[in-house]
Amino acid sequence: MTDATIARTGSDHRTAFRASTFGDALRSEWTKLRSVRSTFWALAVTVVLGIALGAVISAAAAHGYARSSVSGKLSWDPTGVSLAGVAIASLAIAVLGVLCISSEYSSGMIRTSLIAVPKRGRVLAAKSLVFAAVTFVVGEATSFTAFFAGQALISGHAPHAALGDPGVARAVAGAGLYLTALAVLSVAAGTLLRRPAAAITCLIAVLFVLPGIAQALPDSWRNPVTEFWPTQAGGQLTSVHPAAHTLQPWPGFGVMCLFVAIVYAIAWTLLDRRDA
């Protein structure tokens, strides 16, 4: 074993090395995300569920439109129908977001990662930024495709929506934004809870179970929950016709973002303080 076999070939680089940057951490996290198969599968599920399920629901709802009641026709929301698949696909994004950090804890990779980048906030920021960006692109592509596919299936059977209609473009683009906020929330939840099963369970409870339970409560309890529950409030961004006891689209999304920010701050602090 000689010098040359261990040391880098070429001129003495050690004097030349530069401090590592946030950009380096971003490139590293991008490599991590694209180099495991679960990323591919979760994103494929998001796209397929979002578009295919949206198409099936759109087709079924459009065919049932003629037979529906007057009130049913009054509340007909072709945009919401075509985006129904995206709402369910959000589960795949939540699971992937939790896994992209908690799988590092379950495998021990987190120690390797934190030895490479001991500035822990940088690891979390890079990881969530990369995952949020990927989710944004995939989420917008999915929701716009689901919207156009859904409207094509609806037209001819029921009134359909166009992007130019009031609130529609915002709702379709909002579905991608909602997924992006959810992506950041799930990375934070994974950081906070560290165990994949625990974090996924918690997130599903927050997303689907607790708002469902609230529906069984008396009005005086249910209304504030539907109004301010983070995922309910954030979901208003994706709806064209606001229901009773809900926030306006952007304030609603603001409530969700505030919630995400609080969870994120706790995750950041704990990551920084806990022994890895």
Add this chain to the structure above:
Amino acid sequence: MIEARNLVKRYGSTVAVNDLSFSIRSGMVTGFLGPNGAGKTTTMRMILGLDAPTQGSVTVAGRSYRDLPAPMREVGALLDARALHGGRRAFDHLLCLAQSNGIPRSRVEEVLGIVGLEGVAKRRAKGLSLGMGQRLGIASALLGDPAVLIFDEPVNGLDPDGIHWVRTLMRALAAEGRIVLVSSHLMSEMALTADHLLVIGKGRLIADTSVDEFVRSRSQQSVHVRSPQAAELAARCREAGATVRVGSTSRGATAPVAGPDAGTGPDVIEITEMDSAEVGRLAAAHGIALSELTPIRASLEEAFMELTRDSVEYQAAGATR
């Protein structure tokens, strides 16, 4: 230089590391030796900023690890070779680590060559054998071509070829003027690899010494004697200043003459603080017949066990002497 000052780590009421101070110099392999549970890994985790010390501090190149501007360029570490995502290909695992410190892709190919893993670079980590995984871990430590290398039990799970390779690599890295800190719970391994030893037990520093010095001072020499006039010889030796135990408890360094109780009995004595030549001369001078005269040198392993006996965390009941 790695420098620890009064390092303490408590987990609840358990003290894992207790007031540890040391400095590790470059150009040699420093063996970090101690029984299982002595606090070796905890100390390494504190050096690498994974665990925060309860008290005290540890610095690498004068800074705490978290403040290093380009950590992998200064320190390469292998704590646990299985601490990686099993679904990621070996190449991608190294690539994501390299990128995090701005190390070019070409260096990934280089270190794969150094550890001899070019052939399996495309294989997913969970498909690598224990030995290949260990080599992958070592490759990741070498990525930044760092001046400080820290390895926790690097030969665990390796075959003899692999052990020899790691040993040669450690020595080569040290010969290039780097700091090499290697932990082990095996004295025999350290005797072959290390120049300097930090011995810890129950979180405390027991010895900070060169391997040669350790061997000299710790491997006590004794003389195993069998004689029909053992009692008289014992008296003469004591007069001459030696310590004598009647009924030797030979510590297995040599197997005494066969027989159910060949090693013990009134005709057997064990003499320390006097070498065998002196014992023989003394016996001749007093006309004492000797039927056996055997110098016994305790092995390094025994010296280490002797040293850490009081600090072994988990001891089998039968193992106490």
